[in-house]
Amino acid sequence: MNPIRSVAVTLATAALCLPLAAAPAAATPHSEHGPPSHSNAKFQRLRWSAPPGFFIGSAVAGGGHHLEQDYPDPFTSDKKYRKILKKQFNSVSPENQMKWEYIHPERDRYDFEMADAIVDFAARNGQVVRGHTLLWHSQNPEWLEEGDFSQEELRTILREHIMTVVGRYSGRIQQWDVANEIFDGEGNLRSEENIWIRELGPGIIADAFRWAHQADPHAELFFNDYNVEGVNAKSDAYYELTQELLDEGVPVHGFSTQGHLSIQYGFPGSLEENLRRFDELGLSTAITEMDVRMELPESGEPTEEQLDKQADYYQQALSACLEVAGCDSFTIWGFTDKYSWVPVFFEGQGSATVMTDDFTRKPSYFEIQSTLQDAQPWWYPGPWGWPW
Template sequence: MRSVRTATAALAVAALSLPLLAAAPHSEARHDRLRAAAPEGFFVGTAVAGGGHHLSQPYPDPFTSDKQYRKILARQFGSVSPENQMKWDFIHPERDRYDFAAADAIVAFAERNRQVVRGHTLLWHSQNPEWLEQGNFSKEQLRAILREHITTVVGRYAGRIQQWDVANEIFDDQGRLRTQDNIWIRELGPGVVADAFRWAHAADPRAKLFFNDYNVEGVNAKSNAYHTLVQDLLRQGVPVHGFSVQAHLSTRYGFPGDLESNLRRFDALGLETAVTELDVRMDVPEGGVPTAEQERTQAEYYRRTLAACLAVDGCDSFTIWGFTDKYSWVPVFFEGEGFANVMTDEFERKPAFYALLDTLKAARGR
């Protein structure tokens, strides 16, 4: 695969200069599917909507209630990531109780549709249950709780999860460890991060284990901190296999033009790399309908992100954070911004969708 990717990377980059296609009526033709257009061994994925902010929205659970959503999910994508269904507050709501129903359903769906799964996430400062954050546990108890959680969750899906986001967002934007808001690092010290990777590897030696974060697309203080930490962990023999950039982008800001070079320096350490949560939000214009220029800019951001990943041999996993604006998290968390995904509320394909499709076809040599 590496020789094919090396030979076709230039084609993917060249696709950046191709004119964007106008949105077209939905088609189910195989050649119009992202997963079919992808080069061999390259996985195009999406988050599976559910949990988190969806619980307070005026619609039922998207994955279980929306048949059209599931149909597109199966046809278009070769990889799926539970958006919230594997996070602590959802999967471990009480100290002595797990709720695997939603996660089990996603993994089973993926297996039926010949998709791989990215597990998300094991150690994070956010979306932890109240029993954990307010539990007043001793250090020994907290360590045992974390180890038991990782062993139980990773072990349940052993051999069925391709990649795990083991440690999520452990640095702030200045490259400092989150020693205050991350309960694990605050209470147990930085060494718990290495332990989390060791425990996950013991529970499933086949899964690839990743660091995952936002605002690390370019070379900056935050990505530098990860680069330094990874080198230290590798010297210790810690089973760290990958580094992933979330890529929650906004057209308010310039595109991270050093994305490819940043991925390459982690690749040079022997790590796999990935794009794990790509969306491109924009300012909601007066009248509530994006302009053609906004959609062109958005499509270019999607295209350039994919091209950067394709150009790096070890970047074989590319995930967008939801595919339809109908279930996007963006309007809930970013006031005045929206329209971040590649399909509209009605599942109509945007120029951003075709930007991905064309770039994948160029990389495959079609």
């Protein structure tokens, strides 16, 4: 169990032993998709709306495709962006700044500047960090993908990378996406696309988890992928592989679904069932890259109906996570459309996040907020502070 949740349970038990006091006045109910009418400013922040031991996070925009956009680096240049990031969230994930092509641009050179800045930012603001990612088929540097390396050299390169990067942040990163998107849609290993699996065989996956655990014994180590929200061939493949690795004593601690959804398609109704079966294996679970894109009208502005449907998808996903005991981390893949990856990769689509370009909160934001508040136990005082 997450240690914070464990403390929360202890506090709950203590609360039951205290004399009953007058209940605090209830906040005025909020209107549909609107803010709660509570005067406490902290109550308007997602991180303070969450139940104890639950992490509500955002990707930190920057690196990768952002380098090609017509704006300066969001994290370092946009003061308002940073202010909202620290006030609203208690967890952050580097969107691109810890991926191979960014953090390891040359074989003998690492670039830790941005990753360091994010980890330091999180420490200053009482946030945890999700590290992303160590073994992946995409966004690898040219020197790696086009290099003429022997199997022994490749194995050494991966091990050194994991030991260096994970070791640098040992004790400062809560969860790591160790193996990212290793299966295709039919549940087959990406034996051609993924350089590590292609050249070193599937056993390298277990080695990556072992090395990451060696570099930081305290971090939770995850499988992470998209289109594994529901029970399907792809999530079945992760379920079977995870069981095999656990039987072998490999330090796999978690399974996470990214949650890149679209209102064009139905909501994955077996999300809770899927998370629960991994939870029953003793794993932590998480939703790590949640956004809900849509095809935009010619005006470029989403309709009210689209925004309501989007809000419903966010609510259903968060509720499914909250219903599973070991799912204590819900991360949205950026909180503002201003820096969203979606329009860059999905032509004609967008408005996938919970805030507009000018940081106006959408119905999806308020749906997340109210869902978090509804999940708070009766004894948890939220932003008001403990009564003793």
